[in-house]
Amino acid sequence: MGDYGLRGVGYPLGMTFGPTMILRTLSMVLVGFGTGAQAADSIAIDNSTVPAMGKVAAGSITSTFTVDGSTGAVVGATGNAVRVKSPGTVSTPTITVTCAPCSGNAASRTMTVTVTSTGSGRATITSFTRTNMSSGVTFGGSVTGSPLIFTILFPSGSGSPTASFRLGMTVQVANSGATGVRSLPYQISTSRP
């Protein structure tokens, strides 16, 4: 309760609240809640428009390319589509999640991270892989998947600890459909019990 700004309100517990007092108290609660929301869990992405895979000449069959989250290397995985005179590596996103407030038992300090492809059409992300996990926290669950779902156990203690990881992915390009630039949207979400 102390996190929500009730200290110093001036109404000792046990004091009978009148309607005005209740309204004032609720106002303080809402203000305090606003303050608390600012300290809530958060997600930061160092670059939300990568990887930019460049040009791919479509194949005669559906093809896939894998972007290594650690090195940024792009390799053709299946099919016969060809990347076009592109750099050997591309930038991959680094995601940083913050646990705030982060206290209580292990369950309450365990964050579930879900990475989901939200696109459709000729090119889509079919799989995600987490790499380069930061130290000081405990990662658990899947390393690869779609959606990719895993957990991060933050250390006990006060403050707002962070954890980071890089994201690799597999991109599928169908052999037919519209050409041109295709976006590959994805979503990262976190939750805690």
Next chain:
Amino acid sequence: MSAGALAIIVALASAAQAAPSQRTAEASVTILRPLAITNSANLSFGRVQPQGSVDGGTATISPAPPVTRTTDRAAGLSGGGETPAIRGIVGEPTRVYRITLPATVTSSQGGYPVTAFRLWTANRGDITATGLGQLSGTGQDTLRIGATISFPKGAKQDVFTANVPITISYE
């Protein structure tokens, strides 16, 4: 404090701790139509009569239309259907593509060296120096490949042709 107010506070506190967070991001890829080649004509120097008594006779087919054949220490005869190699190319409209081909191939008749390839495309004209063609707004181009064949001493009259393998890729 009333129990109701306390319940509200507790509920709000719980909600704040459990509030999910969410971000969206976007990778990208640029998809191009695959390049495809069709063969309209194989390289042919037509019927040529080398001067068998000397070494180094040549016959050259120019790539640009109309077909032009020149010879040196050899005679170009009629009836051989001389033509540059002609390839149709289709792919992503307006895109630039690169043509690569070997420095030398051998003729199908006699195994004589065929070199000095020259490239001409319908959309860009002579591209021998760059090897870069460009597809039209409808994604098409025509490539014509000329070359020179060299005859050794003792070469006999024949219709000389050569297979010229090419590779094309988007630039």
